[in-house]
Amino acid sequence: MQQEQFEARHAQAWAEFDNWLNAQSGGRASADDAGFEASELAPRYRQVARHLALARDRQYGSLLVNRLETLVLAAHQRLYGAGHNQRGGVARFVSHTFPRLVRAHLPSVMVASLCLFGPMVALTIIIQFYPDFVYVLLSPEQLASVQQMYDPANRKLGAGRDAGSDVQMWGMYVWNNVRIGFQCFAGGLFFGVGALFFMIFNGVNIGAISGHLTHLGYIETFWGFVAGHSALELGGIMLCGAAGLQLGYALIAPGRLTRLEALKASTADAVGILYGAATMIFIAAFIEGFWSASRVPPVEVKYAFGILCWVLMLIYFGFVGRVRSPQAFPTNSQPGASVAMTAKPAKSNASLGQRDAS
């Protein structure tokens, strides 16, 4: 069959197919403009794919082949791209997926915790007995500025700030702390070394400051300030580091995959943890900006709030989401998406369920 005949014979089918794709992607065309039902998509798509194969095999002109190729590619994206972004929504992520992911990756979480909280606790204690040790870690200028911040003589806690600057500090914490979290994650790409470095570096830094201020006796100002947001902020940073370590571990010990494939596979869960961790740091920024620096609540209330946050966080990661939810796969009524959903269930959820059950 010559090209002209071939084009004439199938022009209508291609035009209908193109119209359908336009109606799908643009959203402006109505359903009757689309020409056929979504259920007809699969056979029609196979037909166009067959036409493309024929056109190539018969060496038809490149314009025709390109035209068919773009049609097939668009339909391919439509069919096989549907369902990529279905993890069941925010509520399900908070109530199930996130704590499950953290439990499923306990080793990396433990390593990250050790690297962050280990130096923190150790230095806080060591400096009580050897106060001069802090000068090995921090410069006198740094210590002076920290000291000035938490001096009980200040009217407000924190950076010696007035009421108007709460918002400024909130912005500062969002911008700075979440970025540090992302850095901890990204650093994991260097075989985990970057993530480990950021964990230990921050652990040492915070430990040195808390040890120094505790030794100076700035108890109420310093511990009262950090109590409220410490759980979410440190927990969030730690989980970012843990997610980064997962990338690094995939590169170090890829198992039966290539390193690249192992890395790609590891991002599925690591990014899930990163979502949750970044959200934790984001919430912590609100607490740090508007609660921690306030002098209205007595310091005992702040301590209690801080302890409550830690307990709730441990309960959350320890126990939430252990009940198997009946709604494993969200239903989807969007035309086109349903075709792909039956073929491709959300993989990560399924594997996660098994891991938790075992």
Place this chain on the structure above:
Amino acid sequence: MLDTPRVITTPEGIDLTLNIAGVVTRARAWAIDALIRIVFYVIMASALAGFGRFGMGFFLVFLFLMEWAYPVLFEIYWHGATPGKRACNLCVLHDDGTPVSWRASVTRNTLRAVDFLPFMYGFGLISCLLNREFKRLGDLAAGTVVVYVESRRTNTVKRVTVKPNGLAMPNMNEPGSSTVAILPAHATFTSANSTLQAPLIDPPPATLTLDEQHAVINYAERRPRWSDARAAELANHASALLAGKRDQDAVARLIHLARKITGQPASQVTSMKKDTR
């Protein structure tokens, strides 16, 4: 030959070709995005300047969103492209040619922090140059590629008004269905639009191989994009096909040959020019 196309095989057994974007184009897209960001920073900074420390706080949050959320949200909700990529006709896809997911977009944009090291995308550049698909580290981890968008809008079948009966089928004997052979002259068939009488020109001096036929067809299809001089220059290379003709005559002859191979009557040559744009 070009070595940038990436071929993916679909479950239907079709090979689809993605045209991978190179470093320079991507840098240009990034620069446009950077410019857009800077413009918005200036606007927001001047708008919030009057609010003192309040303004400073909101500006920092805005800064955060523009740095981290801007690429992800655009890639998810705007067909895989930030405004800069859109301007350069690029988009981000998974390795298998499907639209980018949240997971992949967040991965590749968070790992930007590593690609940016030690300064100005040093690692990203090295990574791009070390693999066939110009992937920076974020793309490697996320399993994404940055490709040129083939616009269906410009390259597509024109919208055909659909009639109940559709187009009339060719009412001729089935022409030799093995197709690529050059058909005997005077094949006649009708379609809904026109009655095609095909008084074909002289046969070429030799039987053309498939590749040669393809080259001739490509020549005719791309002819409208060249100047006359360039078209003649290219046509003159095909001396074996030209029967001694040169320059504009050679161009005309090649296009006639292409008509003949594709089975279109010679009278439609001009309309073909319009089609190809």
